[in-house]
Amino acid sequence: MKTSSISDDIVSIPSGNGLEIIGVIRESGRFRILKARMGSKYVTLKTPVSPDAMSVDMLRREYELSVRLSHPCIVSVTGFEKDTQAGPAIVMEYIDGVTLEEFCSGRLSKPSKDRLKAVLHDIMDGVDYLHHRGIIHNDLKPDNIIVTGNGTARIIDFGLSASNDSVYSGCIGGTEGFTAPEILEGKGSSGTVSDIYSIGKIMEFMFGGASYRRIIRRCTSLDPSLRPADIRALKEMISRRDxxxxxxxxxxxxxxxxxxxxxxxxxxxxxxxxxxxxxxxxxxxxxxxxxxxxxxxxxxxxxxxxxxxxxxxxxxxxxxxxxxxxxxxxxxxxxxx
Known part of the structure; x- marks a missing residue:
């Protein structure tokens, strides 16, 4: 992922942390994603744009949920720094790649249908891992999926995720066009089928309206009970279609x-x-x-x-x-x- 020049209000993190900020990867809503160096390797930092109490609480909750995850299709979280010059920060591995949106745009080279299918299966594997651990991502979209140079998809950003064993179980916000309507409209609680809806929208983004049309229609049904119940059911539908x-x-x-x-x-x-x-x-x-x-x-x-x-x-x-x-x-x- 490309990094922009360092903002005026972000200089360097104190040497005691062993971190050196290199640049801003992106900024969205309450949070800023930074590229940094820790010793001889690069890392990614997620910090609040404004370190108010709510933002810090959201950041810590995201860290507590994501630090226990370990899967090749999910970003690896390594630590939480309370005091840096950029504010409190989640420390994650640095993924050298592009967002799914950039990958599908074909700016470098147009991906083949087989490559797109491989990426889709990585996404489903990652989400299946989350669901089996009682975690709902709640914000699956092309910007929250990084495709590496070797074609592996990695899911990032657990800021809106919900966990069965977490005090926080509601989803606030989401992304129009990818988040399930019952979540955006506040008419229902999040669950596996709300992530299934998002995957359906991602499939539509990746393959267009022609491929997997019926499956996409099922996944994005306004009635959650009509969607595939879980990732296994969705995979079976895709396998039969293929x-x-x-x-x-x-x-x-x-x-x-x-x-x-x-x-x-x-x-x-x-x-x-x-x-x-x-x-x-x-x-x-x-x-x-x-x-x-x-x-x-x-x-x-x-x-x-x-x-x-x-x-x-x-x-x-x-x-x-x-x-x-x-x-x-x-x-x-x-x-x-």
Whole structure:
């Protein structure tokens, strides 16, 4: 992240702290984010713009909540300094990267869809870790996600986060367009589904309206009960959506095979072949209906049954045709099936 020149009211932190301020990374609302040097390494400081009692209390609460977190997709907090020339400060690792907004803008290079998917999974992994520890982030947005040079996403800024074991359990504020409406309007308490809403908005920002349209619509439903209940459910929805093209290709191939077999069996028309043809016809109709309705679970089940019955059936049919000296037709079918 780029740093601007040091403000006039920020010079250097006393040497007793072992910290030297280098510049301002950004300033938002009550707080300022600084880049500093501690010994031989860089660190990030979060300090209040004005060290009033409320700002200091919010800063300390954020430190107490975030210092116990340890996950590769979450910023690491290392300490709290009570007295610096910039005021009280949370000390965090310095992440060399860009915000998700900058990453998606393609100013350096346009990220591929696969890279965007990898970043999305990092975000979900980080949020899942938080939720399993009873923590709701409450302010997930592109500016609060840093993408490093190696493409890893890191979640930052726990200023509005809520914890099950914290005295403070409400969310004050948020970001229009990313924070769940029930939180912004004060009509409900925050929970896992409020973070799910934010992830839906982040997905819309990352992929646009075309990709994951139905999933985004579910995540950002105004009714919290209609959203995916947790990150695991959301991941499953995304996984099924990503598998959809491959499932359709495989299912369509099976339909083609079924059509070939139906033609062959129709020409044979013995009692056994007639039963086989009926079975093929039944599977074909069910599979075609499921494909048209995009019922992935049903397609999976039918494909398993298809594979179990059509594979041996195909081999038996070709063998029988060879026995009946339909060699030329058998070869054609072998090439086209």
């Amino acid at each position: 598998r959809m093209p491959y499932i359709f290709i495989a299912a369509t191939a099976l339909l083609v095979l079924a059509g070939v077999l139906a033609i062959v069996l129709h020409r044979q028309r013995s009692g056994i072949e007639s039963q086989m043809e009926d079975r093929v016809q039944s599977y074909s109709e069910e599979l075609a209906d499921s494909l048209s309705r995009k019922k992935l679970g049903k397609i999976d089940s039918l494909m398993l049954q298809y594979g179990r019955h059509l594979g041996p059936l195909y081999e038996k049919t070709i063998d029988k045709m060879k026995e009946q000296k339909y060699k030329e037709m058998a070869q054609d079918l072998c090439c086209s099936a």
